[in-house]
Amino acid sequence: MAKCTSPKHGAAKHGSSNAKKARPVSIVTSILEPPPSPNLAATHTGPESIADSIPSELLESPTADVILRSSDAVDFRLHSALLSLASPVFRQMLEDRLAERTPGPPAKDSTAVCYGVIFVPEDSATLAALLSHVYPLTRPSPPSFSALKSLLAAAYKYDIAPLISSLRLALLSYLPSDALRVFAVAHRFNLPAIRAAAAKALLRISYQELRHRYVEELEEIPAADYFRLLVYHDQCGQAAAACVLTH
Numbered sequence: 001m002a003k004c005t006s007p008k009h010g011a012a013k014h015g016s017s018n019a020k021k022a023r024p025v026s027i028v029t030s031i032l033e034p035p036p037s038p039n040l041a042a043t044h045t046g047p048e049s050i051a052d053s054i055p056s057e058l059l060e061s062p063t064a065d066v067i068l069r070s071s072d073a074v075d076f077r078l079h080s081a082l083l084s085l086a087s088p089v090f091r092q093m094l095e096d097r098l099a100e101r102t103p104g105p106p107a108k109d110s111t112a113v114c115y116g117v118i119f120v121p122e123d124s125a126t127l128a129a130l131l132s133h134v135y136p137l138t139r140p141s142p143p144s145f146s147a148l149k150s151l152l153a154a155a156y157k158y159d160i161a162p163l164i165s166s167l168r169l170a171l172l173s174y175l176p177s178d179a180l181r182v183f184a185v186a187h188r189f190n191l192p193a194i195r196a197a198a199a200k201a202l203l204r205i206s207y208q209e210l211r212h213r214y215v216e217e218l219e220e221i222p223a224a225d226y227f228r229l230l231v232y233h234d235q236c237g238q239a240a241a242a243c244v245l246t247h
Contacts, residue, residue, distance in 0.1 A: 054128045055137050066094065066115035074124035076131065080115060086134040087158040093118060126150045133163040141170060145178055149185055149217070156189060168194065176201035180210075184217035187225055199232055207234050 054074070064077035084091035097115045120127065129151050132139045142148035148170055155163040171194055174182050183198035185191075202210055210233055218226060 067117045070124040089158045181215045187221045
């Protein structure tokens, strides 16, 4: 099989973002930007240090015939056959790449194909987690809610059904502690059963507290659907109060 090599490329810019905890909305927090961390340079990680946490099977395979380059400039040396079997989206990407290539002189091994480098918008952590469900590798749970959300988005994008089913269950594990975040993510990915479970979990807090609670995932759903959540919460509260008064 032809060896697929990566051309030289410049280092990509990196940034780090921490998941925002639910917090009250205020004029100050909505206008003022947080100051930059004084230790940002010390905690900055490059492709080399990031790659240390990725299984070598995804980075160093001598039989790889395609390279997926993540948004943070980590090259994954992979096998087109496995990608095509796991994901119809990957299969179409590879077919499109073949169609784009200019025919050249036949190689010594006429059956060998190298797809070259394909750029993808996911970062290396998300891509490694996604590929662990394509290759026979250990599949750790997402380390945070933000990681789970990113992986779920990638699973839907590349249409990897077994991973989607697994992440739906993982999403439920964040109830009731992150019910508002779960509600927003479930709405974004059209998961009505999980969305309903999250709405019910939010009945544990008062209507006033819910109105003043903010999570970044609310930016990803329509305001009308958030309004319906508030109406549902208010109506449930009124019904519960009426029931108490009549007994």
